[in-house]
Amino acid sequence: DAEITQSPRHKITETGRQVTLACHQTWNHNNMFWYRQDLGHGLRLIHYSYGVHDTNKGEVSDGYSVSRSNTEDLPLTLESAASSQTSVYFCASSPYLEGGITGELFFGEGSRLTVL
Amino acid sequence: DQQVKQNSPSLSVQEGRISILNCDYTNSMFDYFLWYKKYPAEGPTFLISISSIKDKNEDGRFTVFLNKSAKHLSLHIVPSQPGDSAVYFCAASVEGRDDKIIFGKGTRLHILP
Numbered sequence: 001d002a003e004i005t006q007s008p009r010h011k012i013t014e015t016g017r018q019v020t021l022a023c024h025q026t027w028n029h030n031n032m033f034w035y036r037q038d039l040g041h042g043l044r045l046i047h048y049s050y051g052v053h054d055t056n057k058g059e060v061s062d063g064y065s066v067s068r069s070n071t072e073d074l075p076l077t078l079e080s081a082a083s084s085q086t087s088v089y090f091c092a093s094s095p096y097l098e099g100g101i102t103g104e105l106f107f108g109e110g111s112r113l114t115v116l
Numbered sequence: 117d118q119q120v121k122q123n124s125p126s127l128s129v130q131e132g133r134i135s136i137l138n139c140d141y142t143n144s145m146f147d148y149f150l151w152y153k154k155y156p157a158e159g160p161t162f163l164i165s166i167s168s169i170k171d172k173n174e175d176g177r178f179t180v181f182l183n184k185s186a187k188h189l190s191l192h193i194v195p196s197q198p199g200d201s202a203v204y205f206c207a208a209s210v211e212g213r214d215d216k217i218i219f220g221k222g223t224r225l226h227i228l229p
Contacts, residue, residue, distance in 0.1 A: 004159075031214055033214070033215070035219075040221060041221065042120075042205060042219040042220050042221040042222055043160070043205065043207075043219040044219075045215070045217070048214075048215050050215075056215065058215070090159050090160070092159070094214050104150075104162040104165070105152075105160075105162065105214065105217070106162075107159030107160045107161065108159050109157065109158055109159050110157070110158070110159055
C-alpha cells in the first residue's frame with residue numbers, strides 16, 4: 001500500500017543544532033507540504049512543493065528550509081534550532097489534479113521535536 | 117487573526133446521539149471547506165469537504181452544512197460511535213488550492229458509552 005512516512009518520530013536536540021526531519025511518500029504525489037501543530041494554533045503551513053525542484057514558503061517559514069530533489073522526498077531542515085521550534089511536525093502530500101484543486105491531504109504520523 | 121475558528125475546544129456526546137461540530141470563518145474569499153479527523157499519535161485524515169456552491173454534502177454518517185451568509189459550517193455525525201472520539205479540524209481554502217488551506221485549532225470530541 002502507498003503511504004507517507006516521517007522520521008524520526010521523536011527527536012530531542014539542543015538550541016543551535018541543525019536538525020533534519022525526513023518525509024517520504026510512495027503515492028507518487030506531486031504536491032508535498034510541511035505543517036507544524038502547536039497548542040492553540042492548529043496546523044500551520046511551513047513550506048510546500050508542487051514538484052521536483054519547486055519549493056515555496058508557507059505561513060511560518062522563518063528558520064526552516066526544504067529541498068525537493070525527487071518526487072518521493074521533502075526533507076525539512078531547521079538550520080539552527082530554537083526553543084520556539086519545539087512542536088509536532090506533519091508532512092503531507094496530495095495528488096495534482098487539473099486546476100490544482102484537491103483539498104485532500106494525506107498526512108504522515110508526525111515527528112515530535114523538542115529543542116532544549 | 118484567526119480566519120477559521122472552532123470555538124469549542126471539546127465536546128462530549130452520548131453514543132448513538134448526534135454530534136454537531138461548529139466552525140466559523142472570517143475570510144469571504146474561502147470557497148472550499150474541509151473537515152479532518154485526528155487520533156492521538158497519528159496524522160490527520162481527510163473526512164469530508166464542501167464547495168461554496170453547495171450548502172450540504174453527505175457521506176454516510178457524516179454531513180457538512182455550509183451557511184455562506186453566516187460564514188458558518190458544521191459537521192454532523194449521526195449516530196455517534198465510540199470510534200468517532202478524536203480531534204476534528206475544520207479547514208478552508210481559497211480557490212480550492214492546497215497551499216491556501218487554513219486550519220482551525222480543532223475540537224476534541226468524546227463519545228460517551
